Amino acid sequence: MSRVHKIASMPGDGIGIEVTGSAIAVLNACAELCGDFRLDFKELPYGTAYYKETGAYFPPDGLDEVRQFDAVLFGAVGMPDVPDSISLWGLLLAMRGPLQQYANVRPVKCLKNILPAVRTVAPKDIDWVLVRENSEGEYAGQGGRSHRGFDWEVATELAIFTRHGARRIIRYAFEIAQSRPRKLLTVVSKSNAQRYGMVLWDEVAEEVSKEFPDVKWDKMLVDAMTVRMVHKPHTLDTIVGSNLHMDILSDLAAALAASIGIAPSANIDPTRKSPSMFEPVHGSAFDIMGKGVANPFGAVWSAAMMLEFLGEKKAGDMLMESMEKCCEEGKTTEDLGGKMNTKQVTEALIENLKI
Amino acid sequence: MSRVHKIASMPGDGIGIEVTGSAIAVLNACAELCGDFRLDFKELPYGTAYYKETGAYFPPDGLDEVRQFDAVLFGAVGMPDVPDSISLWGLLLAMRGPLQQYANVRPVKCLKNILPAVRTVAPKDIDWVLVRENSEGEYAGQGGRSHRGFDWEVATELAIFTRHGARRIIRYAFEIAQSRPRKLLTVVSKSNAQRYGMVLWDEVAEEVSKEFPDVKWDKMLVDAMTVRMVHKPHTLDTIVGSNLHMDILSDLAAALAASIGIAPSANIDPTRKSPSMFEPVHGSAFDIMGKGVANPFGAVWSAAMMLEFLGEKKAGDMLMESMEKCCEEGKTTEDLGGKMNTKQVTEALIENLKI
Numbered sequence: 001m002s003r004v005h006k007i008a009s010m011p012g013d014g015i016g017i018e019v020t021g022s023a024i025a026v027l028n029a030c031a032e033l034c035g036d037f038r039l040d041f042k043e044l045p046y047g048t049a050y051y052k053e054t055g056a057y058f059p060p061d062g063l064d065e066v067r068q069f070d071a072v073l074f075g076a077v078g079m080p081d082v083p084d085s086i087s088l089w090g091l092l093l094a095m096r097g098p099l100q101q102y103a104n105v106r107p108v109k110c111l112k113n114i115l116p117a118v119r120t121v122a123p124k125d126i127d128w129v130l131v132r133e134n135s136e137g138e139y140a141g142q143g144g145r146s147h148r149g150f151d152w153e154v155a156t157e158l159a160i161f162t163r164h165g166a167r168r169i170i171r172y173a174f175e176i177a178q179s180r181p182r183k184l185l186t187v188v189s190k191s192n193a194q195r196y197g198m199v200l201w202d203e204v205a206e207e208v209s210k211e212f213p214d215v216k217w218d219k220m221l222v223d224a225m226t227v228r229m230v231h232k233p234h235t236l237d238t239i240v241g242s243n244l245h246m247d248i249l250s251d252l253a254a255a256l257a258a259s260i261g262i263a264p265s266a267n268i269d270p271t272r273k274s275p276s277m278f279e280p281v282h283g284s285a286f287d288i289m290g291k292g293v294a295n296p297f298g299a300v301w302s303a304a305m306m307l308e309f310l311g312e313k314k315a316g317d318m319l320m321e322s323m324e325k326c327c328e329e330g331k332t333t334e335d336l337g338g339k340m341n342t343k344q345v346t347e348a349l350i351e352n353l354k355i
Numbered sequence: 356m357s358r359v360h361k362i363a364s365m366p367g368d369g370i371g372i373e374v375t376g377s378a379i380a381v382l383n384a385c386a387e388l389c390g391d392f393r394l395d396f397k398e399l400p401y402g403t404a405y406y407k408e409t410g411a412y413f414p415p416d417g418l419d420e421v422r423q424f425d426a427v428l429f430g431a432v433g434m435p436d437v438p439d440s441i442s443l444w445g446l447l448l449a450m451r452g453p454l455q456q457y458a459n460v461r462p463v464k465c466l467k468n469i470l471p472a473v474r475t476v477a478p479k480d481i482d483w484v485l486v487r488e489n490s491e492g493e494y495a496g497q498g499g500r501s502h503r504g505f506d507w508e509v510a511t512e513l514a515i516f517t518r519h520g521a522r523r524i525i526r527y528a529f530e531i532a533q534s535r536p537r538k539l540l541t542v543v544s545k546s547n548a549q550r551y552g553m554v555l556w557d558e559v560a561e562e563v564s565k566e567f568p569d570v571k572w573d574k575m576l577v578d579a580m581t582v583r584m585v586h587k588p589h590t591l592d593t594i595v596g597s598n599l600h601m602d603i604l605s606d607l608a609a610a611l612a613a614s615i616g617i618a619p620s621a622n623i624d625p626t627r628k629s630p631s632m633f634e635p636v637h638g639s640a641f642d643i644m645g646k647g648v649a650n651p652f653g654a655v656w657s658a659a660m661m662l663e664f665l666g667e668k669k670a671g672d673m674l675m676e677s678m679e680k681c682c683e684e685g686k687t688t689e690d691l692g693g694k695m696n697t698k699q700v701t702e703a704l705i706e707n708l709k710i
């Protein structure tokens with residue numbers, strides 16, 4: 001009897017729809033090839049079209065609905081005619097925090113035949129796991145505007161860092177670091193300028209590090225971290241930081257390794273009380289949507305992470321190996337130096353699946 | 356009769372002391388060569404040694420003292436045995452805000468013979484001016500910690516964005532963009548996740564842009580901006596953003612153009628009510644301090660900006676040309692591929708000064 005995993009797919013908007021379609025096709029082909037598990041997809045229609053029809057990006061009982069699934073496969077959300085602050089808080093950020101998917105995990109490495117961006121860097125120099133706090137910090141959502149529209153207007157953004165929140169994500173990052181061969185963790189902060197939350201963050205890192213005597217770790221300021229990622233990538237392995245800091249550093253990491261089009265992410269609730277959500281790092285990309293040229297690798301890599309999270313590691317590895325093979329054969333979209341469109345790459349990915 | 360400019364030098368800590376000494380030597384040689392102006396330096400001893408002696412990084416009347424000068428030449432502050440949050444807020448951040456040096460200007464370009472970091476990028480592709488809001492935002496300094504040390508501790512960082520503050524810096528950036536050949540401005544924000552201050556920032560950009568119909572401008576999210584800087588640097592010219600966003604992006608920019616060791620900055624009060632302050636972007640760099648190997652280019656480039664700000668543009672150009680000549684001749688420190696120490700580079704810089 002085969003294992004069944006119940007997956008909510010939320011393609012959302014723009015190229016999210018295109019790449020999620022691709023990922024589902026590859027996932028189904030993979031499950032069929034393996035034969036010992038099945039993915040039971042249900043598509044949830046939330047996104048900008050739904051918003052225009054109903055006035056909400058997500059129904060009032062949306063969280064309960066999502067909780068029925070083992071995982072969520074998410075595309076992207078956002079359209080040019082709705083302010084991003086509405087669409088993102090309406091859907092994506094309405095799930096990450098409330099579902100306590102507090103760990104956003106973003107592996108970054110160079111796929112075969114893909115040269116990293118920096119001249120002095122070899123492909124093997126980039127092999128990172130970025131761990132992003134995903135439930136609080138600069139994305140706590142609090143703040144406001146007073147004297148709106150007047151010359152003396154004041155707006156605030158309140159970043160909230162709890163000891164509980166810092167501890168659980170830093171501990172999770174130490175665990176990841178410990179599970180990797182180099183056992184190396186870099187904790188990012190900005191405690192020279194931000195004297196409260198970021199100093200707490202540093203203190204918690206000191207405290208948690210004592211539980212992991214076999215992990216080497218150091219601290220870096222977020223600004224200096226960009227320099228290190230460009231010039232000394234081989235000195236980095238696992239990296240943990242706040243919601244905003246890692247938002248920025250993970251885009252940079254993807255650009256340095258290849259293209260933002262391949263970057264995957266997993267929004268994980270490590271307690272497994274809520275389903276985790278898997279999504280490419282790229283957004284809905286208005287500029288190329290509808291053209292069928294989007295790179296599906298970000299979505300497929302995210303799908304591979306989902307499989308591993310669901311206990312189907314072998315199947316996840318098959319997806320990764322298929323992507324590597326496509327890179328070797330030059331069967332890629334333009335951003336990776338290839339000439340193929342989304343459909344052709346999807347076919348190649350399915351063809352290259354090997355059990 | 357020659358013009359006299361009164362300069363407070365504040366070498367501070369670590370390599371700040373080494374590179375400020377170098378910059379002063381080059382500045383004096385330049386003034387002598389020009390013959391029509393003089394720099395009257397007074398060294399102010401503020402920094403960690405002063406703190407250990409007096410208990411304060413900056414005396415209570417420090418701001419009044421600094422206001423007597425036409426400009427401040429700053430080195431760096433910070434030592435391993437004092438928390439950065441104390442030293443930075445004690446000295447550097449105790450001046451930027453209170454002196455209303457609201458514009459932090461950071462030009463970035465590739466000097467002669469120095470290849471940019473990214474393979475696909477040509478030296479001419481990087482020619483940017485980064486304009487950083489320098490008086491509020493994420494550096495407003497407000498926030499706190501409750502239940503300190505307990506499991507339920509909460510720490511906050513309050514970012515404050517005023518319409519006044521956003522308007523003056525965005526207007527200043529539009530003016531810089533307008534004065535440059537390409538008349539191109541990119542406004543950085545994070546208004547999809549930060550719904551109050553960053554949305555205000557976007558609105559102000561729209562409003563101010565109407566005053567500059569000849570400037571082409573666009574908006575970018577800070578995370579996507581890192582990707583654009585790596586992969587499409589030639590599409591950028593002048594860039595403006597919040598205090599933290601530009602702190603991060605300016606380190607990245609320096610790394611992409613060459614080395615953080617050459618990056619200059621000017622903390623400017625455009626109203627000229629307070630003196631402006633000129634400082635290399637790098638910090639006190641404990642790891643190399645005292646070895647005499649620090650790259651003085653960041654400090655010398657900052658000094659060139661100071662000269663221009665004081666009305667001595669010709670002299671400022673002389674400093675820039677001397678640096679270019681040193682790069683051509685390979686008379687540089689290790690981070691730029693050379694073999695010289697700080698003293699040798701300083702001598703070469705003086706030798707290469709040409710009126």
Ligand SMILES: CC(C)[C@H](C(=O)O)[C@@H](O)C(=O)O
Pocket residue numbers: 088092247281283547548578
């Ligand atoms: C779309 C946006 C809200 C999101 C974020 O800022 O978290 C994205 O940039 C990401 O990195 O997942």
Ligand SMILES: CC(C)[C@H](C(=O)O)[C@@H](O)C(=O)O
Pocket residue numbers: 192193223443447602636638
């Ligand atoms: C030293 C530090 C407080 C400072 C900043 O964050 O502003 C520095 O990184 C800079 O960029 O000038």
